[in-house]
Amino acid sequence: MMNEIIADRELIAYCGLYCGACHKYLNGKCSGCRLNDKATWCKIRKCNMESGNHTCADCNMDVADCGKYSNFISKVFGLIFRSDRKACVYRIKMIGEEAYVKEMSAKKAMTIKK
Ligand code: SF4
Ligand code: SF4
Numbered sequence: 001m002m003n004e005i006i007a008d009r010e011l012i013a014y015c016g017l018y019c020g021a022c023h024k025y026l027n028g029k030c031s032g033c034r035l036n037d038k039a040t041w042c043k044i045r046k047c048n049m050e051s052g053n054h055t056c057a058d059c060n061m062d063v064a065d066c067g068k069y070s071n072f073i074s075k076v077f078g079l080i081f082r083s084d085r086k087a088c089v090y091r092i093k094m095i096g097e098e099a100y101v102k103e104m105s106a107k108k109a110m111t112i113k114k
Helices: 043-051 072-081 085-095 097-107
Strands: none
Touching: 072 085, 085 097
């Protein structure tokens, strides 16, 4: 069963990716970051859940300065997927979650590209 691409704030991952346009989410293989209880390995997810932020865009810390956000693994991830997750967080800070999910779903994009 394929899910449709819709604009839903709850489909923004804690790190700023838009799970709502991810192939794994759309083909039902992943519930998205928020509901994915297997993602306990992720420090970004854990940090947001513990601090009560909806995403890193709600945090006082700049993601560029955050060791949990900008670590070696996230750099490798960024290279493989040509993904600029920091740009996603900055975009959410700039235009807000509601406009962000509209923009990402219209572009059918799970990330802003490098
Ligand atoms: S890297 Fe972490 S916060 Fe980002 S989508 Fe994956 S589990 Fe969620
Ligand atoms: S920017 Fe860093 S400290 Fe702030 S919520 Fe994200 S992972 Fe946590």
